Amino acid sequence: MSDRAVAPTPTDLAGVDRELARLRGGSHGTNVRATTLNLVAFAGSDDHVNRISDAITTIGSSRPLRALVAMPTPGPVRATVSCSSWLGAGGQEVCSELVLIEAGAAALPSAVLGLLIPDLPVFLLWQGEIGERRQLLQQLAGQATRLLLDSDECGLEATASVSRLTPALTDLAWTRLIPWREALAGFADSRDGLRALRRATAVAARGPANEAALMAGWLRSRLELHLGLDRSGRGQSMERVAVQSSGGEFLVERVGRGSVGRTVGPDGIEHPVMLPHRDWAALVGAELDRMGSDRVYEASLAAA
Amino acid sequence: MTTAERRKAREENPLRAGLRAGGATTPTAFVIFGATGDLAQRKLLPAIYNLAVRGLLPPRFALVGYARTEMTDEQFRAFARAAIESHSRTPIDDHFWPAFASRLHYHAGGFDDDAHFHALADTLEQVDAEHGTEGNRVYYLSTPSSFFPVIVQRMGAARLNRPPGSVRVVIEKPFGHDLQSARELAEIVHRPFRERQIYRIDHYLGKETVQNIFAFRFANAIFEPVWNHRYVDHVQITVAESIGVEHRAVFYEETGVVRDIVQNHLLQVLALVGMEPPAAFDADSVRDEKTKVLRATRPLSLENAVRGQYGAGYVAGEEVAPYTDEPQVPADSVTSTFMAAKLDIDNWRWAGTPFYIRAGKRLAKRVTEVAVQFKRPPHLPFSSDAAEYLEANSLVLRIQPDEGISLRFGAKAPAPTLVIRSVNMDFLYGSSFLTDVPDAYETLILDAIRGDGTLFTRQDGVERAWELCDPLIQQWQVGQPQVYAAGSWGPDAADDLMARDGRRWRRP
Numbered sequence: 001m002s003d004r005a006v007a008p009t010p011t012d013l014a015g016v017d018r019e020l021a022r023l024r025g026g027s028h029g030t031n032v033r034a035t036t037l038n039l040v041a042f043a044g045s046d047d048h049v050n051r052i053s054d055a056i057t058t059i060g061s062s063r064p065l066r067a068l069v070a071m072p073t074p075g076p077v078r079a080t081v082s083c084s085s086w087l088g089a090g091g092q093e094v095c096s097e098l099v100l101i102e103a104g105a106a107a108l109p110s111a112v113l114g115l116l117i118p119d120l121p122v123f124l125l126w127q128g129e130i131g132e133r134r135q136l137l138q139q140l141a142g143q144a145t146r147l148l149l150d151s152d153e154c155g156l157e158a159t160a161s162v163s164r165l166t167p168a169l170t171d172l173a174w175t176r177l178i179p180w181r182e183a184l185a186g187f188a189d190s191r192d193g194l195r196a197l198r199r200a201t202a203v204a205a206r207g208p209a210n211e212a213a214l215m216a217g218w219l220r221s222r223l224e225l226h227l228g229l230d231r232s233g234r235g236q237s238m239e240r241v242a243v244q245s246s247g248g249e250f251l252v253e254r255v256g257r258g259s260v261g262r263t264v265g266p267d268g269i270e271h272p273v274m275l276p277h278r279d280w281a282a283l284v285g286a287e288l289d290r291m292g293s294d295r296v297y298e299a300s301l302a303a304a
Numbered sequence: 305m306t307t308a309e310r311r312k313a314r315e316e317n318p319l320r321a322g323l324r325a326g327g328a329t330t331p332t333a334f335v336i337f338g339a340t341g342d343l344a345q346r347k348l349l350p351a352i353y354n355l356a357v358r359g360l361l362p363p364r365f366a367l368v369g370y371a372r373t374e375m376t377d378e379q380f381r382a383f384a385r386a387a388i389e390s391h392s393r394t395p396i397d398d399h400f401w402p403a404f405a406s407r408l409h410y411h412a413g414g415f416d417d418d419a420h421f422h423a424l425a426d427t428l429e430q431v432d433a434e435h436g437t438e439g440n441r442v443y444y445l446s447t448p449s450s451f452f453p454v455i456v457q458r459m460g461a462a463r464l465n466r467p468p469g470s471v472r473v474v475i476e477k478p479f480g481h482d483l484q485s486a487r488e489l490a491e492i493v494h495r496p497f498r499e500r501q502i503y504r505i506d507h508y509l510g511k512e513t514v515q516n517i518f519a520f521r522f523a524n525a526i527f528e529p530v531w532n533h534r535y536v537d538h539v540q541i542t543v544a545e546s547i548g549v550e551h552r553a554v555f556y557e558e559t560g561v562v563r564d565i566v567q568n569h570l571l572q573v574l575a576l577v578g579m580e581p582p583a584a585f586d587a588d589s590v591r592d593e594k595t596k597v598l599r600a601t602r603p604l605s606l607e608n609a610v611r612g613q614y615g616a617g618y619v620a621g622e623e624v625a626p627y628t629d630e631p632q633v634p635a636d637s638v639t640s641t642f643m644a645a646k647l648d649i650d651n652w653r654w655a656g657t658p659f660y661i662r663a664g665k666r667l668a669k670r671v672t673e674v675a676v677q678f679k680r681p682p683h684l685p686f687s688s689d690a691a692e693y694l695e696a697n698s699l700v701l702r703i704q705p706d707e708g709i710s711l712r713f714g715a716k717a718p719a720p721t722l723v724i725r726s727v728n729m730d731f732l733y734g735s736s737f738l739t740d741v742p743d744a745y746e747t748l749i750l751d752a753i754r755g756d757g758t759l760f761t762r763q764d765g766v767e768r769a770w771e772l773c774d775p776l777i778q779q780w781q782v783g784q785p786q787v788y789a790a791g792s793w794g795p796d797a798a799d800d801l802m803a804r805d806g807r808r809w810r811r812p
Binding site for chain 2: 178182184186187188189194197223256258262263269273274297
């Protein structure tokens with residue numbers, strides 16, 4: 001949470017920069033402002049607005065940014081600005097800005113374009129389903145250097161269908177799999193392990209359908225194998241992945257409900273591993289640290 | 305499998321593609337000699353715990369503590385937990401602790417006993433079997449340097465230097481107390497270990513802000529063209545501490561400021577500021593360039609150096625005692641707690657542009673910074689009144705505290721007539737990235753496990769640094785340092801050193 005949060009202030013579009021400058025000043029005014037990126041977040045509902053607003057109060061401290069939350073709403077363009085600041089150990093201030101732009105879908109892209117900070121990368125975060133908003137996504141993505149969405153919310157098929165709209169696409173469901181992929185990759189650091197994994201025949205996953213499919217797609221594309229997927233479980237997070245091979249089983253599973261898990265390879269030696277449940281803000285923050293496309297994800301999505 | 309083969313296998317691991325954590329992957333047994341000592345408690349054990357929590361340790365990892373105190377594995381785990389609770393930058397995660405603690409083992413033994421080293425070899429074989437660490441070893445010598453020779457000799461005798469897998473040995477400074485002893489130590493360490501297996505730690509190089517000197521110089525095209533004698537008048541490097549010798553008086557009496565700060569930290573920073581761009585950011589390329597600039601640097605000389613010893617005074621409003629009143633310091637001590645010097649670098653980049661260095665204890669404030677003072681414009685088209693208060697441009701890289709960069713330039717003051725004033729534009733790293741910065745030991749331990757020696761010092765660099773310092777240390781064996789008031793910026797002679805060249809110290 002921020003050390004100083006300024007209550008949202010309504011303004012018109014032309015007054016956004018002036019109002020933000022005023023909010024940034026306050027009693028902590030600085031003559032140099034550091035900002036690292038623009039984040040354009042699509043919000044299809046008030047829940048989406050609240051979620052991204054809460055996330056900015058977490059991730060904005062380590063990545064000072066301007067967040068433009070675009071919400072399609074009937075009527076004229078309205079803007080509401082707010083700003084959060086954090087004081088570092090040396091007394092220095094980090095400041096992130098949030099502008100909620102409410103406008104008709106046709107007007108939103110131009111409203112966003114005018115408020116982007118020049119020369120900084122633009123991340124587009126799409127929340128929820130795509131459905132009939134595809135044209136709006138296409139217009140917003142045209143200004144973005146990277147598109148973030150969550151296939152757990154919009155589905156893998158829809159995700160695949162928008163992959164060509166942007167030079168770089170990533171998926172928060174994919175980000176959730178990072179610790180699991182790390183753990184499985186550890187088996188293949190040795191030649192014997194890699195050799196056995198190259199003889200894999202099937203993968204069993206207990207967890208969400210999208211993530212299980214992406215996991216299988218990842219193993220298929222990286223190991224260049226035709227692997228069957230056996231998915232089970234109804235939980236909201238991955239609990240277990242087992243890769244069957246003629247060389248034995250490679251298992252990664254969560255132990256209990258915490259962040260601790262274990263890996264067991266064909267040698268039977270058990271190793272502890274961290275399998276953290278990262279919250280939504282942490283997932284978004286992790287993806288804001290990365291620029292460019294993710295070829296491994298694209299190949300995994302295609303093979304899912 | 306050799307280390308190169310393992311690295312190749314890792315690089316060929318198709319499942320590693322696109323993963324970002326940057327952690328170590330080679331199965332490793334990490335052995336700390338002196339595991340119950342102060343450094344292990346304050347730095348090493350917390351650093352390893354934080355690496356584990358961040359998921360940066362290899363999946364197959366075990367830590368073996370070695371020290372004289374009799375202890376079981378369980379007692380060592382309790383000891384480690386207490387050390388981590390007291391000194392870690394992150395609190396202990398009770399869910400994670402049991403899994404982490406299961407990787408900790410302990411072996412009691414002296415440093416001069418062959419039998420214990422042979423027994424340690426047996427323990428490590430058991431650790432390999434239990435944790436799958438495949439015979440790969442990182443040995444960390446966290447003991448007083450006087451034990452280094454005997455430990456590495458015993459390691460060789462017990463064939464700990466020839467495990468089934470890769471082997472690296474990490475050594476803490478000081479690397480000798482002069483050129484001769486540094487060479488003698490190297491000769492002993494080189495008997496069981498090759499140079500590329502030796503990782504000499506200078507924790508300064510693990511600091512994020514020191515590494516930022518690389519990023520600042522070599523990731524920005526706008527500064528490098530003016531980073532030379534044509535545009536830079538001189539460079540000032542300051543490593544100032546506000547504290548006194550505290551509990552290190554016995555150690556400090558034997559070392560003094562030149563051995564404690566200048567020979568290692570300060571010359572390393574000088575090398576980073578003065579080096580040519582390396583072809584690649586890898587161990588050999590970076591260390592080659594650092595050593596080259598040190599070779600081009602003239603040794604410290606009596607006529608270009610000033611020494612001092614702090615007397616009574618006030619630091620941050622608190623009255624403090626003189627050095628000679630500190631516990632365990634002889635009343636007639638001639639140990640230097642301050643030094644300032646002018647260094648010339650004889651190469652195309654820096655010929656005629658001196659580097660002024662100063663370091664000391666009980667100075668006005670704690671600060672480490674590099675100030676690059678640029679030359680004045682060749683011609684000012686303004687009246688002398690207009691530019692009366694205009695200073696030359698300067699660029700300050702602040703390493704600690706308040707890490708950042710400050711640029712001073714001239715700007716028109718709002719006035720009906722043309723008046724130019726100097727203004728500072730400050731950039732604080734903390735205002736761009738308010739993140740929890742890893743401790744330098746986390747960075748360096750991870751690099752040692754990964755086999756990346758870029759941030760460690762190489763023997764040729766160590767020897768060159770002693771060659772630069774030894775003549776002055778010898779000459780300062782006689783005579784008295786000037787006493788300076790605690791809380792000041794050193795003796796007046798330090799100001800005179802600059803004034804004779806028409807320059808003055810920056811006030812940090």
